[in-house]
Amino acid sequence: MAVSALDIDGSQVERLILELGAIGAHGGTGVWRTVYSPEWVEANALLARWFEGAGLAVRQDAVGNLWGRLPGSEGGKSIVSGSHVDTQRPGGRYDGALGILAAFVAVKALRERFGQPKRTLEVVSLCEEEGSRFPTANFWGSSAITGRTRAQDVDTVVDFDGVRIADAMRQVGLDPGRIGEAVRDDIAAFIELHIEQGPILEAAGLPVAIVEAITGMRHTEVCLTGVQNHAGAFPMDLRNDPMAGFAEIASGLIDTAHRMGRPAVTTIGRCTVAPNAGAVIPQSVTFTIDARHPDLDKRRHLYATHDALMREVAQRRGLGLESRVLFNHEPRLSAPHLVALLKGAAGELDIPTLTMASGAGHDSQQMAEIADFAMIFVRSKDGRSHTPEEFSSIEDIVAGIRVLASALHKLAY
Ligand code: HGY
Ligand code: MN
Ligand code: MN
Numbered sequence: 272m273a274v275s276a277l278d279i280d281g282s283q284v285e286r287l288i289l290e291l292g293a294i295g296a297h298g299g300t301g302v303w304r305t306v307y308s309p310e311w312v313e314a315n316a317l318l319a320r321w322f323e324g325a326g327l328a329v330r331q332d333a334v335g336n337l338w339g340r341l342p343g344s345e346g347g348k349s350i351v352s353g354s355h356v357d358t359q360r361p362g363g364r365y366d367g368a369l370g371i372l373a374a375f376v377a378v379k380a381l382r383e384r385f386g387q388p389k390r391t392l393e394v395v396s397l398c399e400e401e402g403s404r405f406p407t408a409n410f411w412g413s414s415a416i417t418g419r420t421r422a423q424d425v426d427t428v429v430d431f432d433g434v435r436i437a438d439a440m441r442q443v444g445l446d447p448g449r450i451g452e453a454v455r456d457d458i459a460a461f462i463e464l465h466i467e468q469g470p471i472l473e474a475a476g477l478p479v480a481i482v483e484a485i486t487g488m489r490h491t492e493v494c495l496t497g498v499q500n501h502a503g504a505f506p507m508d509l510r511n512d513p514m515a516g517f518a519e520i521a522s523g524l525i526d527t528a529h530r531m532g533r534p535a536v537t538t539i540g541r542c543t544v545a546p547n548a549g550a551v552i553p554q555s556v557t558f559t560i561d562a563r564h565p566d567l568d569k570r571r572h573l574y575a576t577h578d579a580l581m582r583e584v585a586q587r588r589g590l591g592l593e594s595r596v597l598f599n600h601e602p603r604l605s606a607p608h609l610v611a612l613l614k615g616a617a618g619e620l621d622i623p624t625l626t627m628a629s630g631a632g633h634d635s636q637q638m639a640e641i642a643d644f645a646m647i648f649v650r651s652k653d654g655r656s657h658t659p660e661e662f663s664s665i666e667d668i669v670a671g672i673r674v675l676a677s678a679l680h681k682l683a684y
Contacts, residue, residue: 277380277680279672281665287372288668291317292364301361301659302368306399306411307335307439314356318371318396325379327394333452334415335398335445339375341382343391343683348459350682351393351642352377352675355400355412355634362401363661365466369649369668371396373464377676381684388683390459397634402598404430404439406490406559409598411436413637415453425450460609460682461638464647464675466663468631470654477623478667479674481613482646484628485636486534487570487602488563493581495520496591499546499554510552511589514544517556519588523580524560528573534630535573537562565602565628603636606643609678613645616677622670631656647671 294314295304304310322339354370374394397412414420425437425447437447497511528537542558564570585592617624635644649671652662
């Protein structure tokens with residue numbers, strides 16, 4: 272029987288989205304669910320019940336990734352699908368969560384219709400991707416699987432309240448000394464379904480995209496320091512004002528990306544002023560730079576232009592300049608054979624798609640270290656994400672899941 276006959280029940284998918292999205296619900300449609308939080312524990316417990324109920328063998332690995340395994344009759348390396356369970360603060364119901372649910376629904380439907388696969392199929396809920404609690408955790412779940420996480424990271428990765436990730440792990444019953452046990456070397460392919468988080472599919476009037484590349488991205492934290500002084504009595508021409516420097520730098524950084532044109536992007540999403548008082552010339556301004564480009568040379572140009580701009584402004588205004596790179600990820604290309612497989616599956620299902628690069632970072636970018644990867648994007652309403660307003664229609668989601676299920680069937684049965 273063709274996979275096209277697979278019945279993916281949209282109302283069941285919607286129920287799963289709403290039930291998982293209720294854990295950490297924040298305001299109307301927002302979700303606030305950071306790694307190792309009580310909401311994170313509750314979400315993984317719900318997923319474990321669902322995985323178990325669908326006949327998958329459930330286990331949690333050393334960093335808290337949750338795996339649902341459907342063993343294959345012929346052994347060999349696994350075919351894995353999933354995404355991350357943590358969210359921005361707040362995020363929406365779809366970023367990450369949808370990829371876990373899509374993998375679960377697809378593998379459950381395949382098992383019910385076709386029984387045991389030849390190749391082992393695994394669904395994974397990755398513990399942390401967003402960096403929303405621990406800014407330097409960067410893809411903590413998939414990095415542990417690929418062996419990129421170093422033993423000492425458990426003590427140096429700290430959240431915004433000063434809690435070490437090692438202590439947060441212990442609070443949920445995980446042993447930070449065992450993170451090396453999360454490493455996998457038996458994954459042949461990783462396919463991640465994710466919301467697009469941008470406006471391309473909506474502009475094209477299409478429900479689904481196949482991702483052929485993921486952008487390179489760098490997060491930097493910068494601290495400009497000046498001389499704190501009285502806002503009224505101290506003359507403008509004598510000031511070492513870090514806010515004046517920040518204003519010039521922020522505008523220059525963002526304008527650099529704008530002038531380079533798509534897909535170059537630069538965002539300043541966090542900014543802290545000290546002492547943050549209305550009648551005080553600040554002592555310091557600390558801010559983050561999120562800069563991205565999928566092309567290696569253009570990324571280097573973007574970052575070099577940024578660094579030169581900051582040095583010039585700081586020097587001219589007599590400001591201290593300290594910066595630290597929080598993370599830096601190279602762009603990654605999807606495996607061409609998986610892109611072709613996904614395109615073929617969509618074609619057989621008469622689901623129109625386009626291929627595109629991802630401006631967002633994803634766990635797939637990490638899994639590329641140990642496995643072939645490709646991604647399926649589902650249209651985002653108004654191209655929005657990293658906001659409680661993010662939304663994708665059940666119709667588009669079911670289309671994406673059908674492409675995923677067909678690809679998993681071709682790979683594993
Ligand atoms: O920032 C990103 O691209 C991802 O959503 N964390
Ligand atoms: Mn995501
Ligand atoms: Mn995200």
